[in-house]
Amino acid sequence: WGKTGHRVTGEIAQSHLTGKTKRALTDLLDGHSLAFVSTFADDIKADRAYNKFSPWHYVNYPLGINYIDSEKSEEGDIITAIEECRAIIKNKANSREDRVFYLKMLIHFIGDLHQPMHASRAEDKGGNDIQVQWFGQGTNLHSIWDKNLIESYGMTFTELADELGNVSKKERKKIQEGTIYDWVDESHDICAELYDSVKVGDKLGYQYSYKYNDLLFQQLQKGGLRLAKVLNDLFD
Numbered sequence: 504w505g506k507t508g509h510r511v512t513g514e515i516a517q518s519h520l521t522g523k524t525k526r527a528l529t530d531l532l533d534g535h536s537l538a539f540v541s542t543f544a545d546d547i548k549a550d551r552a553y554n555k556f557s558p559w560h561y562v563n564y565p566l567g568i569n570y571i572d573s574e575k576s577e578e579g580d581i582i583t584a585i586e587e588c589r590a591i592i593k594n595k596a597n598s599r600e601d602r603v604f605y606l607k608m609l610i611h612f613i614g615d616l617h618q619p620m621h622a623s624r625a626e627d628k629g630g631n632d633i634q635v636q637w638f639g640q641g642t643n644l645h646s647i648w649d650k651n652l653i654e655s656y657g658m659t660f661t662e663l664a665d666e667l668g669n670v671s672k673k674e675r676k677k678i679q680e681g682t683i684y685d686w687v688d689e690s691h692d693i694c695a696e697l698y699d700s701v702k703v704g705d706k707l708g709y710q711y712s713y714k715y716n717d718l719l720f721q722q723l724q725k726g727g728l729r730l731a732k733v734l735n736d737l738f739d
């Protein structure tokens with residue numbers, strides 16, 4: 504996601520943390536909100552020293568198969584990244600600096616896991632090579648899902664989080680079921696549908712934005728509630 508998507512995910516998660524998790528996060532994040540730190544993993548991309556983390560934001564594997572059965576990348580992917588972040592955060596023998604760094608990375612990656620084009624296929628770099636128009640401007644299928652679609656609603660991240668964050672306990676429990684292995688395949692299946700509905704050169708705009716409004720909002724909501732689950736499991 505772009506900044507808005509990550510902040511919505513963080514803001515939704517913030518309101519579903521247990522007291523113990525909130526206290527642990529306030530300490531590690533120096534009082535900053537999840538929304539605020541959620542974009543850190545993108546901000547560090549400007550520094551070449553962090554190049555090795557670029558492949559950690561996504562995973563590509565053939566459409567129609569599950570992550571578990573796919574050939575894994577040597578550079579790591581979003582799933583191995585999340586596992587590594589959790590292991591480093593959990594181990595209190597690690598320095599505070601490392602635990603904070605990987606916590607901020609984890610908060611970002613749980614968001615990206617729910618952007619369907621981040622659980623994608625290699626041929627077109629997760630839609631980055633599929634050029635299309637968005638309200639007459641050149642862009643690509645990947646960017647549409649990272650940012651163009653969200654921005655078309657003209658809502659701030661707090662407005663979006665208010666819209667999506669109020670769910671019953673029953674609904675929340677249902678969404679929080681499963682593991683990152685289930686969640687990545689769910690995103691991957693959605694990604695396959697998105698490829699089917701677009702071809703190179705398409706002129707996309709309000710029709711596309713209405714068609715995928717519910718799906719986009721669901722993915723943001725799932726990202727937020729599941730981030731809360733991952734953090735509560737780590738700290739409570």
Ligand code: ADE
Nearest residue numbers: 561562620621623628629
């Ligand atoms: N580069 C290659 N594949 C990608 C993907 N699925 N998402 C983002 N960047 C990528």
Ligand code: ZN
Nearest residue numbers: 504545560615
């Ligand atoms: Zn990212």
Ligand code: ZN
Nearest residue numbers: 504621645649
């Ligand atoms: Zn992206």
